[in-house]
Amino acid sequence: MAREKLCVGIDLGASSVKLCQLKRTKTGYALLNFGLVPLPSEAVVDGALMNSPRIVEAIQELMAAHRIKNKHVALSISGHSVIIKKIPLPQMSAAELQESIQWEAEQFIPFDIQDVHIDVQIVNQQSAQQGQMDVVLVAAKKDLVNEYTSVIIEAGLEPVICDVDAFAVQNMFEANYENALDSTVALVNVGASKTNINIISGGIPSFTRDLTIGGNAFTEEIQKQMNLSFDEAESLKIGGTASGRDTDVVIPHDVQRALQSVAENVTSEVQRSIDFYAATSADPTPSELYLTGGSARLQALARALEARINVPVHTVDPFRRIALNPQDEGYLRSFGPAAGVAVGLALRYAGDG
Numbered sequence: 001m002a003r004e005k006l007c008v009g010i011d012l013g014a015s016s017v018k019l020c021q022l023k024r025t026k027t028g029y030a031l032l033n034f035g036l037v038p039l040p041s042e043a044v045v046d047g048a049l050m051n052s053p054r055i056v057e058a059i060q061e062l063m064a065a066h067r068i069k070n071k072h073v074a075l076s077i078s079g080h081s082v083i084i085k086k087i088p089l090p091q092m093s094a095a096e097l098q099e100s101i102q103w104e105a106e107q108f109i110p111f112d113i114q115d116v117h118i119d120v121q122i123v124n125q126q127s128a129q130q131g132q133m134d135v136v137l138v139a140a141k142k143d144l145v146n147e148y149t150s151v152i153i154e155a156g157l158e159p160v161i162c163d164v165d166a167f168a169v170q171n172m173f174e175a176n177y178e179n180a181l182d183s184t185v186a187l188v189n190v191g192a193s194k195t196n197i198n199i200i201s202g203g204i205p206s207f208t209r210d211l212t213i214g215g216n217a218f219t220e221e222i223q224k225q226m227n228l229s230f231d232e233a234e235s236l237k238i239g240g241t242a243s244g245r246d247t248d249v250v251i252p253h254d255v256q257r258a259l260q261s262v263a264e265n266v267t268s269e270v271q272r273s274i275d276f277y278a279a280t281s282a283d284p285t286p287s288e289l290y291l292t293g294g295s296a297r298l299q300a301l302a303r304a305l306e307a308r309i310n311v312p313v314h315t316v317d318p319f320r321r322i323a324l325n326p327q328d329e330g331y332l333r334s335f336g337p338a339a340g341v342a343v344g345l346a347l348r349y350a351g352d353g
């Protein structure tokens with residue numbers, strides 16, 4: 001079978017647009033291009049694209065800077081307009097499922113079924129109960145999908161895959177950490193405005209939840225405590241963790257306290273999700289937690305999670321198994337976890353779903 005061409009992954013995040021292009025090699029994948037363009041803070045608010053022209057411009061800038069010819073794009077969405085649920089259904093064939101899913105889905109989705117795109121995948125032909133199977137149901141508001149695909153089209157490109165952030169992270173994770181597929185792990189993607197949680201058990205997404213808290217909350221707390229502008233607070237926050245020199249940098253006490261208090265809040269939310277999962281799922285509780293997203297570089301967060309959740313916390317390297325040019329390696333490894341979603345999208349090709 002001819003191998004399909006991989007998509008260009010474009011991650012429309014609240015703090016930046018990130019682009020990643022990979023190619024297949026004999027042994028795996030190699031990076032062709034990676035880039036990002038920062039966005040002003042009002043460009044994406046609560047997942048809504050408030051400044052589409054700026055975002056279109058950012059996408060075009062990235063495509064031109066890297067001279068990318070491939071127009072096929074994989075993008076992703078997340079937040080409260082997206083529902084992901086693993087549900088048991090009576091056993092049926094994939095064709096029967098496609099026919100009945102609109103009707104079956106209705107009881108699991110708090111939106112009008114006319115307003116959502118539905119996607120469904122059988123993950124276990126045989127569930128715990130006789131005559132049942134498990135499927136993962138994804139419902140996404142058409143409005144949100146249109147908003148995100150429109151900026152890709154306006155940039156002159158073709159959106160061929162619209163994924164969700166949590167699954168893009170899982171895709172990236174599986175390409176880099178194949179050993180972890182046997183166990184149950186929590187993937188936690190902490191961006192600027194939100195956090196995507198995906199608990200995967202044996203490679204199957206068992207529970208996902210998006211929180212409306214992320215790196216901005218840390219910056220805003222520093223801003224409030226120290227009476228600074230957002231930008232000043234942001235550079236204090238990043239200064240404390242820049243280029244992996246955490247031990248050389250003296251972080252002012254006030255900053256540290258602010259970081260710790262928000263880290264506790266994020267940790268409580270993550271804990272609540274894991275508790276809910278444990279109470280409602282037959283699958284085991286996570287034995288490890290993998291952090292991605294730009295805010296994975298906050299030491300205070302990793303430490304708070306490790307202390308409270310009481311499992312080892314690792315920072316994901318999205319390029320762990322991806323061949324890099326030696327001259328890019330330093331930059332990419334330090335940028336690391338923020339590239340998670342873009343790398344996961346760049347692993348997709350049209351029709352692989």
Ligand SMILES: Nc1ncnc2c1ncn2[C@@H]1O[C@H](COP(=O)(O)OP(=O)(O)OP(=O)(O)O)[C@@H](O)[C@H]1O
Pocket residue numbers: 012013014015016190191192193194195214215216234237238241242243292293294295296297298337338
């Ligand atoms: N070295 C660092 N130390 C601490 N925080 C950092 C560092 N580098 C980036 N961040 C934070 O990471 C966040 C950006 O991460 P990321 O790029 O994953 O978010 P995004 O995808 O743009 O946003 P979202 O997913 O919420 O839409 C910002 O809040 C930024 O302050």
Ligand SMILES: [Mg+2]
Pocket residue numbers: 011013014191192293341
């Ligand atoms: Mg993000």
